[in-house]
Amino acid sequence: METMRVNQLTANDLPWKILYNASRCTLCGSCLATCSFRAIKAKVERRRMVFSEGDLPEPRARFSAVPVIRQGTSIRDYCRGCAMCEKVCPNDAIRPERNVDTRHPIVTRCLGGDSIKRGGRKNLEGTIRTLDTLRVGRISQMTDPSLDAQRHKFDLLAPFGRILPPGRLPFIAGTDQEMSLGELTPPVSWVYPVIIGDMSIGALSWRMWEAVAMATAYLNEECGLPVRMCSGEGGVPRRLLRSKYLKYMILQIASGHFGWNRIATSMPDMIEDPAGILIKIGQGAKPGDGGLLQAGKVAEHIQAIRGVPKADLLSPPNHQGLYSIEESVQKMFLSLNAAFKFRVPVAIKVAASATSVSVFNNLVRDPYNIVGGFFLDGIDGGTGAAHEVSLDHTGHPIVSKLRDCYLAAVTQGRQGQIPLWAAGGLGKTGDLAADAFKMICLGANGVFTGKLILQMAGCVGNDMGRCNACNTGLCPAGITTQEPQLVRRLDPDRVAQNIVNYYLAMDQELKKLMAPIGNSTLPVGRADALVSTDRAIAERLKIQHVC
Amino acid sequence: MCRIGAIKSLNYVHPSMALQLMQSQQKGHDNSGFAMVMQDLGGIFEPYKKLPTLSMACTSEGIKLAEDILHEIGFHRIMQWSPEVNDKPGLDINAMPHYVFETFNYPRSYKKASQKEKEELLLDTRLRLRRVLEKDEEGFVYSFWPDLLTLKEIGDPRDIGTYFNLWKANTTFTAKVITAQCRQNTNYDIVRYAAHPFHLQGYTALANGENTFYLKNKEYQQQLHRGYIGFESDSQCFLYTLHYVHRELGWPLSYYKHVVTPLPFEEIDARQDRKQLLAIRQSLAHLEINGPNTIIGMLPDNSLFTCCDAKKLRPVVVGYDSETVVISSEVCGINEVLPDRNWENDIYPNEREIVVINDELEVQRWKQ
Known part of the structure; x- marks a missing residue:
């Protein structure tokens, strides 16, 4: 045998x-x-x-x-x-x-x-999420009435840009109790507190990326929600660079500088400034690792936008030439600030890490006032391709790190001067409003989200290993592929509609969370509004423990 | 709930008027205390307008500790006054053994000092006294400032009035501006320091309401200035923001409202001064207040003002005649002390205005 x-x-x-x-x-x-x-x-x-057909067995x-x-x-x-x-x-x-x-x-x-490579999913499954142990537990009633989510006006906006300490505002006293601003101050825009996170053309199919851009424009133009979308590191179609909708886009520059040739050469034709620049230093799903776009996904239009041949595109783990925080501030920030004549806020995105607070402290103390936002990206997020060992075994949860950064700012009396934006698995249960609200109470000015946007579009991947094939270029939903026959499965109008509807629902839900605590503006740092059913988490986050 | 009141007059008035103003609103507060700050003093304090008066409730040991410190710094006492107390049985008052109002001359080394230097010395001295006396609860130092005194006590305001003989007017203990409030801070522990009005370097504030941005305010304020301490009540935040905006930043009073209740972004965008307003809203986002409240403030120049939260969730009314202006949570208080005024002139400030009464008793309404 x-x-x-x-x-x-x-x-x-x-x-x-x-x-x-x-x-x-x-x-x-x-x-x-x-x-x-x-x-x-x-x-x-x-x-x-x-x-057998007869009366007797005759097999x-x-x-x-x-x-x-x-x-x-x-x-x-x-x-x-x-x-x-x-x-x-x-x-x-x-x-x-x-x-x-x-x-x-x-x-x-x-x-x-x-090594095994796959799309970004999972990381912290098997444990109860920190945010799920938190409740909005400080409810206004009696003498401190709740507001009415339907009737009252709410200011759901978050700053994007460097905010000066009050003593440094260049006010000039005039006559009759009026003050005027004497010189230019750093650009700050107030935007919706949920930014659509950085997913590149290349990582996403052109239909998917366009659908997100369409949803962003619709939310701004028709719904009155100033939602911003970050381009990701992969460039922007020239058509968009020259359109009025550029003002809703945050352009990302990362270590590969992909797409920046086209952005730079389009500058003379821009009729609007972009909403901001986001310098990506690291990302939460695979910290210490650069982006990875496998050759299979580098289709012709991707080659054109990025100015590259058909090959594996690896963003280096580090920005070449930046070897200190001071240098990154001085060189990179100054040049990008100068590129748009100091009219466009420039922010930084880093991976949550044991050292994030040190990085934040350095930036918040920078005397040039040019870092316009600290985007902190935790484990549990991620949309692109990466080595599985990175996805599964590196990274740092976002919640305590965001809280640490906020409290570091409190210690220095500098809260709000560099707006804190947090991400990493937010909205994982499908309920982004609750997660965003809790992060804001813990000190975030706003949050950003990527993975959930894909799920709004129809992504079937989940944290238990389902699909997660974003790296293959064979996305069955047409979301993270450049194969024409697969991309055609995706109806961009329908995707845009889903995203818009999700935002409208989330907007109502955020108000339904603000109203009971009696706040008409975002409760940034109002940790007293939160309670936790877990003592260790309550102690770690410095909030009330309840049982 | 708190009820707050303030009287500003061209003439010196006795605290009995403040008691009357608050007594008629008794149903709206819980009779748990009485506190007042008097400014622009008359009577026995009138000759010493430039010199600081210490307002303190303490034990005998507390007096000794305080006087030792003041002596060590170089202050010379030139006047001392204690209210004659009526300690009849049955009064609802949680009295301290001594109530001390002492006026001092500045240390000799400050003879040529600037006004600002003197003001910093007074603050540092008060903070030091508070710190030392706080340890064993030997005393409570409410204010140490020229032409201003503070009285606070726990108990029924009527009985507190009786205890200090404040119901009967006289000319020895008077002021042109009096702010008063009739409630201990029953939300939290009963602490004498938690009762408003609060005072800091010539600025006084009291509030009827809740500040749901208390934690945000507190975390920001405690790094801003050494005088921003205590935080026994969420209403202290109103005072510290007033002090910071008007004194430390040197901004006109009209911007106080833009700090505590900034306009919605939409409305800022439609304004000519949007750049300034946006810059203020951005840089002082952590001094914004939320929740229902009415604030009464008193400035070093004796002017008085009131404003409300952005949704006008708490009441306040301003009534006046030719010699006196009264601010009160409820109009019944004004009816009590100014019965003959023309009530048609009463002002019910809206959520977007500040009503300011200057030293000439001119009443102005500033739209935010």
Whole structure:
């Protein structure tokens, strides 16, 4: 007998198993056409049926060839659990099922000799989220009445830009109790406290990126919500750079400087200033690691926007030439401030880290007053491709780090001077208003979100390993791919509509949280409005413990 | 709930008028205390307008400790007055053994000092006295400032009035401006320091309401100035912001309202002075107040003002005749002390105005 081949890959070694019911299958082929990962195949099986027709048993066999669907067993083309097959099957004949016995992390490394890469999902699953132990527990009543979320006016805006200490405002006293500003002050814009986080063209399909840009413009022009969107590090279409809608875009520059050639050459044609510049130093999902756009996703239009050949595009882990905080402030900030003649706020994005407070302290003490925002990105977020080991084992949660930065500012009496923006798994439960509100009470001026935007668009990935194939260029929802046939699955109008509706819902929900605590402006730093059911968290965040 | 009141007159008035003003509003407060600050003093204090008067409630040991410190710094006492107390049984008052009002001459070394230097000395001295006396609760130092005195006590305001013989007017203990409030801070621990009016370097504030941005205000203010301490009441924040905006930053009083209740962004955007207003709103975001409240403030130049929260959630009314202006939480208080005024002239300030009464008793309404 032939020796059993132990190391041959079978479906049971993979993270998902395809459950297929041949008796329900109409052989329409929809699942095959849909599976972008080529994880299922059409195959003909030889079947043997034994039967007996007479009064006495006279077994006879009949052989037939039956077309069926079978799961592939390649470590390249394997099922990611996206369940698009289930979605298109008219007869419920097929679906993936999570395989608890998977040997994928081992066999992939053994067979590939390369690190595992995937899209950004998960990190802190298995524990109760810190934010879920918090409640808005200080309710106004009696002599300090709640407000009416429907009737009262609320100022739901957050600053983006460097804010001067009051003593440094260049006021000149005039006659008749009037003061005027004597000289220019750093640019500050007041924007909606939930910024659409930095996801690049390249990481996103052009339809997805355009849908987000459309939603942003609609929210501003039609809904009166001054929502800003960050371009991500991948450039901006020239059409947008020359349009009036540029004023809603925060342009990102990261260590790869991708897309900046085109931005720089478009400057003479800009009719509006961008909303801001965000210098990305690090990101929370894979701190210490640069962005990674695999060659498969570097389509022609991406090559054009970024000015690169078709190759793996790696942003270096570090900005070359910046070796100190002072230098990053002086060189990078000054040059980007100067590029737009000091009219556009320039902010910095860093990964949450054990050292974030030191970085923040340095920036908030900078005497030039040019750092216009501290974007702090925690673990548990992330949308792009990265090495799995980075996604799973590096990073720092956002909540305590944001609180530490705020309290560092309080110690110095400098709260609010560099606006704090936080991200990293916010809205993970689908309820961004609650997460944003709690972060604001802990000291954030606002939050930014990326992953949730993808989920609004129809992303089926989750934190338990479902899909997470953003790195492959084979996104089954057409969101993180540049394959034309996949991108066409995405209806940009519908995506924009979903995002707009989500924002409108969130806006109402934020008011429903502000009204009970009696605040008509954002309660930045009002930690007294929060309570925690967890004593350790309450102590760590310096809020009231309740039980 | 607090009830607050203030009287400003061209003539010296006795605190009995303040008691009457507050007594008629008795149903609106809880009779848990009485506190007042008198400024522009008459009677026995009139000859010493330039010299600081210490207002203190203390034990005998407290007097000794305080006088030792003042002596060490070089202050010379030139006048001392204690109210004659009527300690009849049955009064609802939690009295301290001594109430001290002492006027001092500045130390000799300050003979040529500037006004500002003297003012800083007075603050430092008061803070030091407070710190030393606080340890064993030997006393409470409410104010140490020229032409101003403070009296605070826990108990029923009527009985406090009786205890200090304040119900019967006389000419020895008078002032042209009196601010008063009739409630201890019952939200938190009963602490004498928690009762408003609060005073700091010539600025006095009292409030009827709640400041839901208390924590934001406090965390910001405690780094701004050494005098911003205590925070036993959320209403102290109103005083510290007034002091910071008007004295430390040197901004005109009209900007106080823009700091505590800034205009909504939409309205700022429609204004000609939007750049200034936005800069103020940005830089002083942590001094904004939320919640329902009415503030009465008194400035070093004896002017008086009142303003409300941005949604006008607490009442206040200003009534006046040719010689006296009265600010009160409820109009019944004004009816009591100015029964013959033309009530049609009464002002019910809206959420976007400050009513200011200058030293000539001119009443101005400033729209924010």
